[in-house]
Each structure stands twice: as structure tokens, then as C-alpha cells.
Amino acid sequence: MNLSQLGEFGLIEKISKLIGKPSGKVKLGIGDDCAVLELPCSTTQFRINDQSKNYQLITTDALVEGVHFHKNESYFHLGQKAMLANVSDISAMGGWPTFAVVSIGLSEHQNIRDVKQLYKGMLMAAKQHGIQIVGGDTVAAPQMIISITLLGEVEKECLVTRSGAKIGDVICVTGCFGGPAAKKFRTTTIQCRINEARSIATKGIASSMIDSSDGLVRSVREICKASKVDALVKAEAVPRAKVATLDQALYGGEEYELVFTCRRTKVPKFAKVVGEIVAKGKGNLADFRAGFDHFK
Ligand code: ADP
Ligand code: MG
Numbered sequence: 001m002n003l004s005q006l007g008e009f010g011l012i013e014k015i016s017k018l019i020g021k022p023s024g025k026v027k028l029g030i031g032d033d034c035a036v037l038e039l040p041c042s043t044t045q046f047r048i049n050d051q052s053k054n055y056q057l058i059t060t061d062a063l064v065e066g067v068h069f070h071k072n073e074s075y076f077h078l079g080q081k082a083m084l085a086n087v088s089d090i091s092a093m094g095g096w097p098t099f100a101v102v103s104i105g106l107s108e109h110q111n112i113r114d115v116k117q118l119y120k121g122m123l124m125a126a127k128q129h130g131i132q133i134v135g136g137d138t139v140a141a142p143q144m145i146i147s148i149t150l151l152g153e154v155e156k157e158c159l160v161t162r163s164g165a166k167i168g169d170v171i172c173v174t175g176c177f178g179g180p181a182a183k184k185f186r187t188t189t190i191q192c193r194i195n196e197a198r199s200i201a202t203k204g205i206a207s208s209m210i211d212s213s214d215g216l217v218r219s220v221r222e223i224c225k226a227s228k229v230d231a232l233v234k235a236e237a238v239p240r241a242k243v244a245t246l247d248q249a250l251y252g253g254e255e256y257e258l259v260f261t262c263r264r265t266k267v268p269k270f271a272k273v274v275g276e277i278v279a280k281g282k283g284n285l286a287d288f289r290a291g292f293d294h295f296k
Pocket of ligand 1: 012015016029030031032033034035060061089213214
């Protein structure tokens, strides 16, 4: 079998089986926006002033020229996006980012000015979120690759995973969808919903949460898979970016909004309800197509 048959998510499942069940200090391994580790922490946020009550979070995300961006795009924006895509995964667990390492793959023809712009963008996003870049790796590659690994922390009681959605919960989203898909490859500055995510986490609003980097429908599917439930998605209720078609809003991805579930009485002002969690087999997820896959 080749990858075009198996697909990105089929492959991750196979890799996950090879790696096996996490143990020891690993509270959560493969399958969420970040891995969650019981390791000593070093920072605190406003809620609890005791870092021994935190989990370490770790996530990684790569951008590849020709796949996620074109040559001649704004390298400053690209740098920002590479960092914020990782911040988004930390936010989706309810946490805040701390330290990053950055690996870059470059061809020998690479203009140094572009690399500087890339780092200026990354550093601006890092500064904005209190992240220190503490290392990385530099290698030759046929086209540009940027891979960032980001650490973060979250108070243990504030951790939000993909797996807590309950029947009767509503499905909520921040922002609007389909903008990046409508503009194709254009690297616009992404909105990072860390403030909303921290509010959701510290107030204990959400039963589950994920970011929408692989598209809205995919995010709802992931929550349902992890929570062993189904969903009734109201496509017409999905907030759409001005230029986006319904299809782009449902499957587009590359936008870093929050998708979360909560009790109907707890929906925050900044969120819109786009559906409901129902028992397995009672939803309409099967009516939606699979969405973006890197290999299919
Ligand atoms: P996200 O879009 O939130 O970054 P992904 O869809 O990329 O998440 O990945 C889903 C899950 O699979 C995550 O928990 C991620 O850590 C894990 N994963 C993805 N690729 C690999 C890989 N090559 N090896 C091990 N785990 C992986
Ligand atoms: Mg994610």
C-alpha cells in the first residue's frame, strides 16, 4: 500500500501503533494538539501561583515551500505563521507557550535577506507571547522547510483535551472560516486565540477543545473520535470569511481558530454555536466529505 491510499491520518495511526501506549511521565501522547508531560515546570500565569501544579506541553509543526507557501511570499509573515501555528496548539490545550527550538532547511541559493525576515517574523510572534527561542538546527534542503518545536505549560486543573465532549454539549467556534483557503497560499498574519483559550480554560468552560488548523469539519471529527461521540453540524451556522465558499469554510484549514464543546448555558460571548454533540451513530458527520489530507 502507498501513502496516497493510506492518507496522512491513516499513517499517523500506524505510527502511533508502532510507538505504543505512553507510560511514565507521559499523561497524553499522540492524538491531541500537544503531548502532556508530568515534568517540572518553571512559569506561572495569573490563576495559580505554583508551578508544581502545571503540566509541561510540547508540540511541533513544520511548513514546507511549495506545500504551505510559495517562494516570494512575505518571509516575515511566514516566520510569524510558523511560530503562531505552534502557539495555537498550546492554546488548544488551555496553556501558554514558553520555549522554542527552530529547525530550518535551506537551499544553497537561498537569499540571506529572506532568512533574516523569516526570523524577524518568528521573533516578533515569540516576543508577543513571551517565548524564548533557545536553539534549533540548520540543514541543506531542496526547498525551504521551517520546523518549530514549542514547549508550554498549563495548570493541571485547566488542561483541556480533545476527549471530554459529552452528549448534549454544543459545538462552538471562534472567528470565521475559509479565509485562508479562499486566498489560497497567501500567507496572511494568523489570528491566535490564546486569550480566548485561556479564558475558556481558566473558567472551566470547555469539555473538549482543538484548534482548527486542518479545517473545521476535521476538527469536529477529531473531537468526536477522541470523545467517542458523534456530532450534528449545522453547516449554515458556520461563520464564513467574506470571500469564502461554504466548502472552503468547512474544509479549508490553515486558520487557527478554536473549536470546543461546552454546556449550552456556558457559551462565551466571543463564540458561535455550529452544532451539537450527540450519541454515536446519531450525527451527520458522515454527510460531510473527508477534507484536506496531505497525501490523498
Ligand atoms: P495538529 O494539527 O494539532 O498539529 P496533527 O494532525 O499534525 O496535529 O497530528 C495529530 C497527532 O498525531 C498529534 O498528537 C501529533 O503529535 C501526532 N503526530 C503527527 N505526526 C506524527 C509523527 N510523524 N510521529 C508521531 N506522532 C505524530
Ligand atoms: Mg492542532
